[in-house]
Amino acid sequence: MQTAGKFMGGTFCILGHMFPCFFHFKGGKGILSGGTVAILVDWRVALVVWGIFLLVAILTRWVSLGSCLAAIAFPVATGLILRDGVCTFFALVCGALIVYKHRGNIGRLFRGEEPKFALHRKKENEP
Numbered sequence: 001m002q003t004a005g006k007f008m009g010g011t012f013c014i015l016g017h018m019f020p021c022f023f024h025f026k027g028g029k030g031i032l033s034g035g036t037v038a039i040l041v042d043w044r045v046a047l048v049v050w051g052i053f054l055l056v057a058i059l060t061r062w063v064s065l066g067s068c069l070a071a072i073a074f075p076v077a078t079g080l081i082l083r084d085g086v087c088t089f090f091a092l093v094c095g096a097l098i099v100y101k102h103r104g105n106i107g108r109l110f111r112g113e114e115p116k117f118a119l120h121r122k123k124e125n126e127p
Contacts, residue, residue, distance in 0.1 A: 004086040004087050007091060007094075010036075014033045038050070042082060044081045048077040048081075064105035068099055
């Protein structure tokens with residue numbers, strides 16, 4: 001039951017970061033909060049979630065795609081590793097919230113308009 005409590009607290013932490021009342025319920029940082037919750041609840045779940053995020057983000061240079069796939073992997077990894085229905089439910093809620101907040105990014109990905117991550121930008125006169 002202790003792990004389920006961590007998931008419950010983590011879910012409300014993610015909600016607070018995604019919909020902060022002091023900023024008119026417009027926020028962000030849900031994916032970072034979700035990744036931190038994964039680390040706090042179980043290192044094996046975190047390894048899967050962060051591994052998928054990093055692999056996809058590095059290979060495709062689309063951070064939003066890595067974020068969405070990591071959010072989808074969160075409840076799957078939780079269910080397979082912890083085998084606890086309550087934990088899996090809260091992981092599903094967290095993952096669904098993150099995917100919901102990324103719906104604009106998902107649309108841009110499908111249209112091919114989503115910008116790719118780069119450590120530096122090329123200047124206009126560079127080849």
